[in-house]
Amino acid sequence: MTDIAQMAFRALSDPSRREMLRMLGDRDLTVAQVSDGFDMTRAAVKKHLIILEEGGLIRSRTQGRERINTLHPDGLRPVLDWLGWFDRFWDDRLSDLKATIEQKDPSDD
Amino acid sequence: MTDIAQMAFRALSDPSRREMLRMLGDRDLTVAQVSDGFDMTRAAVKKHLIILEEGGLIRSRTQGRERINTLHPDGLRPVLDWLGWFDRFWDDRLSDLKATIEQKDPSDD
DNA sequence: TCAATATAAAACCAAAAGGTATCACAATTG
DNA sequence: CAATTGTGATACCTTTTGGTTTTATATTGA
Numbered sequence: 001m002t003d004i005a006q007m008a009f010r011a012l013s014d015p016s017r018r019e020m021l022r023m024l025g026d027r028d029l030t031v032a033q034v035s036d037g038f039d040m041t042r043a044a045v046k047k048h049l050i051i052l053e054e055g056g057l058i059r060s061r062t063q064g065r066e067r068i069n070t071l072h073p074d075g076l077r078p079v080l081d082w083l084g085w086f087d088r089f090w091d092d093r094l095s096d097l098k099a100t101i102e103q104k105d106p107s108d109d
Numbered sequence: 110m111t112d113i114a115q116m117a118f119r120a121l122s123d124p125s126r127r128e129m130l131r132m133l134g135d136r137d138l139t140v141a142q143v144s145d146g147f148d149m150t151r152a153a154v155k156k157h158l159i160i161l162e163e164g165g166l167i168r169s170r171t172q173g174r175e176r177i178n179t180l181h182p183d184g185l186r187p188v189l190d191w192l193g194w195f196d197r198f199w200d201d202r203l204s205d206l207k208a209t210i211e212q213k214d215p216s217d218d
Numbered sequence: 219t220c221a222a223t224a225t226a227a228a229a230c231c232a233a234a235a236g237g238t239a240t241c242a243c244a245a246t247t248g
Numbered sequence: 249c250a251a252t253t254g255t256g257a258t259a260c261c262t263t264t265t266g267g268t269t270t271t272a273t274a275t276t277g278a
Contacts, residue, residue: 006124013122014236015115022194032254044237046255051235065245065254073198083189085131089182123266141224153267155225160265174224174275 004056005078011055012079016040017048021057024071031067113165114187120164121188125149126157130166133180140176 011017020034035045049069052058056075060067120126129143144154158178161167165184169176 003124009122009124009127013118015112015118016236018118018191025195025198030254040236041238042255043239043257047236062255065243067255071198073195076192076195080192082127083185083192086134086182086185089134089180125266139224149266150268151225152227152269156266171225174273176225 005082008055008057008075008078009082011052011057014048014051017052020045020048020052021071024058024069028068028070031069034069114191117164117166117184117187118191120161120166123157123160126161129154129157129161130180133167133178137177137179140178143178 016038019037023029023034023037031042031046031049034049035042038045049058049060052069053060056078057072058069058075059072060069062068125147128146132138132143132146140151140155140158143158144151147154158167158169161178162169165187166181167178167184168181169178171177
């Protein structure tokens with residue numbers, strides 16, 4: 001199935017993969033560097049990264065013998081688009097929620 | 110695992126379940142009524158509804174011999190909270206994106 | 219009452235998911 | 249060059265997922 005949104009939702013459904021996205025939000029990382037943050041083999045991490053890339057959430061480029069993984073935030077758009085449909089059910093909509101979120105973690109840098 | 114956000118993400122990872130949420134966005138539905146919209150048995154639909162309820166995305170109440178399923182939009186908040194972390198990576202943030210979404214489907218009612 | 223209907227619950231099954239171990243190979247480094 | 253390191257690719261294993269079928273039970277309606 002090549003449904004873009006589906007591949008993104010699928011990629012987000014695993015907690016390890018979501019954590020990887022956050023790690024990559026701080027800086028680009030090689031497969032080995034990502035693996036350092038998890039209690040699983042590199043092979044397993046590699047598979048997760050493939051799924052994240054298939055979901056459009058990261059990009060990767062090979063540099064020498066290493067593969068550099070980069071967060072691709074735009075890949076979250078299909079997810080936000082889908083969630084946007086439910087906007088009409090909130091009094092404080094996505095726009096206000098954004099402010100709420102930013103308030104919640106004022107120094108989360 | 111009782112992680113709220115995880116259960117919500119999990120519930121959203123299946124396209125049939127996402128479609129069910131949209132159906133329930135229009136009106137409350139019994140299990141049988143939801144089943145009418147899908148090419149699968151009631152038992153299968155029922156399981157999906159259980160997962161949606163575990164994810165906090167719907168509520169259900171029994172009325173006579175029927176079970177009425179209701180959308181519970183607040184259940185999406187943990188998901189939006191998580192996504193909010195990535196807000197800093199967009200120039201047009203969630204707030205602007207919301208406008209974009211509303212533009213895209215002006216008569217999607 | 220009796221038949222039909224809606225849900226519930228359990229057993230079962232194939233495929234997908236998440237993980238491991240292993241081997242191969244290219245790129246680096248001493 | 250030789251040893252090490254990082255990745256890639258398989259094969260394999262176990263658990264979860266998404267589905268079916270079957271059986272049971274509670275409501276409803278004629």
